[in-house]
Amino acid sequence: MKTIEIGVIGLGTIGTGVVKILRDNREIIEGRVGTKIMVSKIADLDTTTDRGISLDPSILTTNAMDIVNDPRISVVVELIGGEEPAATYLLEAIAKGKHVVTANKALLSARGAEIFQASFDRKVDIGFEGSVCGGIPVIQAIKDGFSANRITLLFGILNGTANYILTKMTDEGRTFQEVLQEAQELGYAEADPALDVNGTDSAHKLSILLSLIYGKQFTASEIHTEGITTITPLDIEFAQELGYRIKLLALFKDDQGAIEARVHPTLIPQDSLLAHVKGVYNAAFICGDAVGPTMFYGRGAGMMPTGSAVVSDIIHICRNILKGSHDQVVPIVTRNDRQLRLKSTNLVKTKYYLRFSAQDRPGVLSQISGILGKYSISIASVIQKGREVFGAVPIFMLTHEAVEENMKGALKEIDALPVTSAKTMVLRIEDEFDALI
Amino acid sequence: MKTIEIGVIGLGTIGTGVVKILRDNREIIEGRVGTKIMVSKIADLDTTTDRGISLDPSILTTNAMDIVNDPRISVVVELIGGEEPAATYLLEAIAKGKHVVTANKALLSARGAEIFQASFDRKVDIGFEGSVCGGIPVIQAIKDGFSANRITLLFGILNGTANYILTKMTDEGRTFQEVLQEAQELGYAEADPALDVNGTDSAHKLSILLSLIYGKQFTASEIHTEGITTITPLDIEFAQELGYRIKLLALFKDDQGAIEARVHPTLIPQDSLLAHVKGVYNAAFICGDAVGPTMFYGRGAGMMPTGSAVVSDIIHICRNILKGSHDQVVPIVTRNDRQLRLKSTNLVKTKYYLRFSAQDRPGVLSQISGILGKYSISIASVIQKGREVFGAVPIFMLTHEAVEENMKGALKEIDALPVTSAKTMVLRIEDEFDALI
Numbered sequence: 001m002k003t004i005e006i007g008v009i010g011l012g013t014i015g016t017g018v019v020k021i022l023r024d025n026r027e028i029i030e031g032r033v034g035t036k037i038m039v040s041k042i043a044d045l046d047t048t049t050d051r052g053i054s055l056d057p058s059i060l061t062t063n064a065m066d067i068v069n070d071p072r073i074s075v076v077v078e079l080i081g082g083e084e085p086a087a088t089y090l091l092e093a094i095a096k097g098k099h100v101v102t103a104n105k106a107l108l109s110a111r112g113a114e115i116f117q118a119s120f121d122r123k124v125d126i127g128f129e130g131s132v133c134g135g136i137p138v139i140q141a142i143k144d145g146f147s148a149n150r151i152t153l154l155f156g157i158l159n160g161t162a163n164y165i166l167t168k169m170t171d172e173g174r175t176f177q178e179v180l181q182e183a184q185e186l187g188y189a190e191a192d193p194a195l196d197v198n199g200t201d202s203a204h205k206l207s208i209l210l211s212l213i214y215g216k217q218f219t220a221s222e223i224h225t226e227g228i229t230t231i232t233p234l235d236i237e238f239a240q241e242l243g244y245r246i247k248l249l250a251l252f253k254d255d256q257g258a259i260e261a262r263v264h265p266t267l268i269p270q271d272s273l274l275a276h277v278k279g280v281y282n283a284a285f286i287c288g289d290a291v292g293p294t295m296f297y298g299r300g301a302g303m304m305p306t307g308s309a310v311v312s313d314i315i316h317i318c319r320n321i322l323k324g325s326h327d328q329v330v331p332i333v334t335r336n337d338r339q340l341r342l343k344s345t346n347l348v349k350t351k352y353y354l355r356f357s358a359q360d361r362p363g364v365l366s367q368i369s370g371i372l373g374k375y376s377i378s379i380a381s382v383i384q385k386g387r388e389v390f391g392a393v394p395i396f397m398l399t400h401e402a403v404e405e406n407m408k409g410a411l412k413e414i415d416a417l418p419v420t421s422a423k424t425m426v427l428r429i430e431d432e433f434d435a436l437i
Numbered sequence: 438m439k440t441i442e443i444g445v446i447g448l449g450t451i452g453t454g455v456v457k458i459l460r461d462n463r464e465i466i467e468g469r470v471g472t473k474i475m476v477s478k479i480a481d482l483d484t485t486t487d488r489g490i491s492l493d494p495s496i497l498t499t500n501a502m503d504i505v506n507d508p509r510i511s512v513v514v515e516l517i518g519g520e521e522p523a524a525t526y527l528l529e530a531i532a533k534g535k536h537v538v539t540a541n542k543a544l545l546s547a548r549g550a551e552i553f554q555a556s557f558d559r560k561v562d563i564g565f566e567g568s569v570c571g572g573i574p575v576i577q578a579i580k581d582g583f584s585a586n587r588i589t590l591l592f593g594i595l596n597g598t599a600n601y602i603l604t605k606m607t608d609e610g611r612t613f614q615e616v617l618q619e620a621q622e623l624g625y626a627e628a629d630p631a632l633d634v635n636g637t638d639s640a641h642k643l644s645i646l647l648s649l650i651y652g653k654q655f656t657a658s659e660i661h662t663e664g665i666t667t668i669t670p671l672d673i674e675f676a677q678e679l680g681y682r683i684k685l686l687a688l689f690k691d692d693q694g695a696i697e698a699r700v701h702p703t704l705i706p707q708d709s710l711l712a713h714v715k716g717v718y719n720a721a722f723i724c725g726d727a728v729g730p731t732m733f734y735g736r737g738a739g740m741m742p743t744g745s746a747v748v749s750d751i752i753h754i755c756r757n758i759l760k761g762s763h764d765q766v767v768p769i770v771t772r773n774d775r776q777l778r779l780k781s782t783n784l785v786k787t788k789y790y791l792r793f794s795a796q797d798r799p800g801v802l803s804q805i806s807g808i809l810g811k812y813s814i815s816i817a818s819v820i821q822k823g824r825e826v827f828g829a830v831p832i833f834m835l836t837h838e839a840v841e842e843n844m845k846g847a848l849k850e851i852d853a854l855p856v857t858s859a860k861t862m863v864l865r866i867e868d869e870f871d872a873l874i
Contacts, residue, residue: 021585021727031652032584034767129582135728137574137582145566145574147469148458148748215468273734276710290458290745291572291735297710298731308727311585325762330471 003036004318007067009089010079011044014103014130016051017307018077022314023053029311033318041067068092075317077310078102087111094118094126099321101313103130103306109204113217113333120331125320127313132205133158133282135305136298137312141286142212143332149288151213155251155268155430158205160280160300161189161196162228162248166265167278170236170245176229188280198227199248199263206250209284210261213252216340217333218261224345226264235355235425238383238396239267244353245275246427260343267353267429346405351380351429354399356414357392357422364419365395371417375410377402392421398429440473441755444504446526447516448481451540451567453488454744455514459751460490466748470755478504505529512754514747515539524548531555531563536758538750540567540743546641550654550770557768562757564750569642570595570719572742573735574749578723579649580769586725588650592705592867593687595642597717597737598626598633599665603683603702604715607673613666625717635664636685636700643687646721647698650689653777654770655698661782663701672792672862675820675833676704681790682712683864697780704790704866783842788817788866791836793851794829794859801856802832808854812847814839829858835866 008015019039022029030036042055043064061067067076068089076093078086078100086107090100091114100119102108108115108131119126129139133156142151157163161183168179180197183189195201203220210218228248239246244267252261268275273295277283282300287293299305320326358364369379378400385394399407411424445452456476459466467473479492480501498504504513505526513530515523515537523544527537528551537556539545545552545568556563566576570593579588594600598620605616617634620626632638640657647655665685676683681704689698705712710732714720719737724730736742757763795801806816815837822831836844848861 017727025585025587025726028587029585032767135583135725136731137578140577140582141574144753145577145749146745147752148462148466148745150462150465271713273710273713276708276713288572288745289462290454290741290748292742294573294733294735296731296733299729304727305729308583308585308725311727312582315584316581319766320762322766323762325757325760329756329759330469 001030001034001036002322003038004074004321005038005040005072006075006077006314007041007043007070007073008039008077008079009043009064009067010081011042011051012079013303014306014310015042015044015077015079016053017303018079018310019055020053021304021307021311029315033315033322035318035322037314037318040073041070043067064089065092068096068098073098074321075099075101075314077314078104079310081106083107083110087115090115091118094122094124097122097124099125099127099317099326101127101310101317103128103310105131105201105204105208109207109220112208112211116332120328123326125317125326125328127310127317128208129313130306130309132208133284133296134298134300134302135308136282136284136296136300137309138209138284138296139212141296142209146286146288146291149290150254151286151288152254153252153287154209155249155274155285156202156206156209157247157274157277157281157283158202158250158300159196159248160282161193162202163277163282164188164280165197166228166231166246166248169231169233170240173233173237175233176231197229199225202248202250202263206252206261206263210252210259211333214259214340215333218342222261222342224262224264228265230425231265232425234394235353235427238355239353240270242398243270244268244429244431245270247274247277249430251430258343259341260348262345262348265427267427267431269431346403346408348404349401350404351401351431352399352407353427353429354397355425356395356397356420357424358395359419359421360393361419367417367419368395368414371410371413372399375402375406377406377410438467438471438473439759440475441511441758442475442477442509443512443514443751444478444480444507444510445476445514445516446480446501446504447518448479448488449516450740451743451747452479452481452516453490454740455516455747456492457490458741458744458748466752470752470759472755472759474751474755477510478507480504501526502529505533505535510535511758512536512538512751514751515541516747517541518543520544520547524552527552528555531559531561534559534561536562536754536763538564538747538754540565540747542568542638542641542645546644546657549645549648553769557765560763562754562763562765564747564754565645566750567743567746569645570721570733571735571737571739572745573719573721573733573737574746575646575721575733576649578733579646583723583725583728586727587691588723588725589691590724591646591689592711592722593639593643593646594684594711594714594718594720595639595687595737596633596685597719598630599639599685600714600719601625601717602634603665603668603685606668606670607677607682610670610674612670613668634666636662639685639687639700643689643698643700647689647696648770651696651777652770655779659698659779661699661701665702667862668702669862671831672790672864675792676790677707679818679835680707681705681866681868682707684711684714686867688867695780696778697785699782699785702864704864704868706868783840783845785841786838787841788838788868789836789844790864790866791834792862793832793834793857794861795832796856796858797830798856804854804856805832805851808847808850809836812839812843814843814847
């Protein structure tokens with residue numbers, strides 16, 4: 001049986017998982033591939049920490065270029081994350097004719113087009129299933145399983161940390177800060193959770209999916225992004241009373257070529273399948289024009305789930321190597337020259353959830369609703385509860401579909417009123433699931 | 438741009454969908470494949486019925502062998518269903534070096550090993566994504582996305598008709614017969630719904646998934662199969678009271694190589710994600726040792742969803758043709774010689790739901806529980822409701838885990854008691870979802 005040698009750059013959580021899976025499931029993997037897969041070199045700046053797996057010290061190096069330059073290595077697996085030096089390692093490996101695997105969402109989000117093009121030109125494979133939704137084969141589904149479809153909609157819960165925090169806040173009525181702190185203590189949230197809770201990580205992943213779907217590079221910076229840090233138990237409780245759950249969604253809609261893409265906390269119907277995605281789980285609800293609505297669900301991060309995606313990419317590449325083949329017939333990203341743009345956020349129409357902080361005085365509601373009317377924003381329902389919170393009474397409101405630009409204008413005026421005592425809380429609603437399932 | 442010619446055998450619902458998708462999404466498909474795909478011949482016994490799409494009459498034939506024998510055709514798509522003559526067409530096409538696509542679950546369930554081996558020997562591709570779960574790329578996930586994993590469990594809602602009927606019975610409290618009749622009138626159930634409601638169709642699909650997972654042919658006849666025809670609104674209502682939904686599950690579990698596979702109506706926790714799969718939708722809940730629990734959800738049948746899977750297979754094959762490659766490095770089914778057997782149903786251990794039809798007399802429960810005790814079956818809970826139905830009082834019981842063989846013995850004795858007036862209703866429970874999610 002032939003042996004294919006691979007090199008792993010980065011022996012953190014995922015790298016350790018990759019080595020572990022290749023070892024634990026060696027027999028079934030060899031049976032499926034028809035070849036042996038040998039991790040012949042591992043690079044990490046820290047080669048002394050105990051990773052919980054026994055490793056032959058002679059395969060460890062602190063210099064990633066030892067892997068990139070090793071002529072026996074056919075597949076380079078990059079798992080260090082971040083843009084540089086990861087990009088250099090990948091591009092150098094590709095230039096040397098090596099196939100590459102990466103789970104690096106930040107890098108692909110920013111420079112995917114360049115890296116995909118390099119692999120296409122050099123006729124080598126690039127696997128990146130682990131970059132979105134961990135072990136769930138969403139990228140494969142878009143590239144292959146749904147290749148017959150025009151993808152018309154995607155609603156993704158793409159960040160497990162944010163979903164864990166929102167789930168805990170919902171189930172236990174606790175504040176964002178309390179739950180975040182606990183999650184950090186339990187190791188479910190990073191010491192610096194900013195990218196997870198401010199939506200950036202979800203935007204990275206959405207941009208990769210968009211780039212695949214449209215064959216054009218979209219970067220996270222083009223995607224309107226809001227996080228979950230300002231959500232209060234009051235918002236969650238009121239959303240629940242009205243039949244909604246609040247989820248951090250990365251979503252896109254294609255309405256006859258006008259593409260909307262955004263990341264923000266969203267009210268979705270609590271009886272929808274997506275609302276039942278709890279804890280650290282991820283899900284992607286994807287509609288294609290032929291296949292209709294679908295959903296993929298599973299663990300979106302972690303040693304073994306992401307390791308599973310990375311190893312499946314390695315297996316796929318090894319099968320190609322045995323056949324003397326590679327994947328890409330046309331480059332993944334081909335249309336950088338084409339006029340394909342995201343719709344301006346100002347023009348997006350959605351339903352809104354609003355929580356005003358108003359002084360308990362007569363006429364407040366009349367002033368607020370007058371301003372909304374002036375901006376053509378129509379009220380679907382309004383509830384004022386008697387509770388005074390920090391000297392103000394919350395007024396909850398749901399609107400019919402309104403244009404974002406109008407909402408911004410209205411809220412600027414409302415927040416400047418003498419009778420409002422804090423910035424209005426604004427969330428968007430996506431409740432047309434019933435039309436889809 | 439090169440043109441690849443394909444032939445379609447069978448212009449029924451799915452065949453029409455395939456032609457429609459290739460036509461409607463021609464531009465994006467060509468962009469993704471890098472070639473034109475032309476349906477150059479279509480065979481059907483009936484070439485006159487209006488299918489709702491305009492077709493050049495010169496490409497229509499009533500003789501499928503016109504397609505198999507056409508040297509210009511590279512890909513033969515078989516969509517007539519049933520074992521013969523479908524098998525002959527596929528094997529002849531493969532023998533001529535053509536790639537094949539099929540959505541024929543009955544055929545692959547019975548003769549998959551032979552057909553897969555033929556395609557392997559002849560170095561041609563075989564696509565069969567449409568044979569299980571319609572448009573949901575479950576086969577791709579098992580072959581590729583989860584290739585790094587030992588698959589340890591699968592709970593599948595694999596038949597949309599059965600799920601539609603159970604959903605309606607649950608939501609509207611109606612009987613099986615009433616809902617079936619309505620479903621037939623609405624076109625959601627076939628005129629002869631036997632394969633759907635007796636579990637056979639689900640067993641076909643489970644046998645295909647098992648064959649893929651283990652690389653060994655399993656046929657539907659090896660899988661213990663029960664349908665949903667005997668489920669009553671009483672069972673559904675009582676299950677709900679206890680926090681369960683009844684679903685027709687096709688399931689398998691791998692406990693250290695001891696494989697259980699069965700198809701039967703099953704009580705599952707009503708707060709599990711699978712319990713929320715409603716109407717004609719399908720879902721596969723799959724656990725791998727690395728990836729953990731995952732779920733795939735979508736439409737499992739119909740013109741466009743299954744058409745989506747068939748066209749994605751065609752696209753995949755066309756990409757391979759352009760590269761001069763094909764998929765299989767090792768045969769899909771390799772281990773027919775190995776000792777790999779399903780566990781005997783008699784040895785399976787599950788929790789049970791029992792509904793006894795007892796006469797309203799003192800001492801009945803004592804007799805029933807005495808017999809259960811004799812067979813080492815331990816009772817988890819019991820409820821006797823005052824209602825008399827057809828001269829008997831239903832006694833509902835949930836048991837702890839019991840061995841199937843013991844349950845059969847106990848029920849034989851109980852059903853022979855003078856105080857029981859009808860055969861005991863027996864359903865199995867799978868409620869250890871919490872450990873998985």
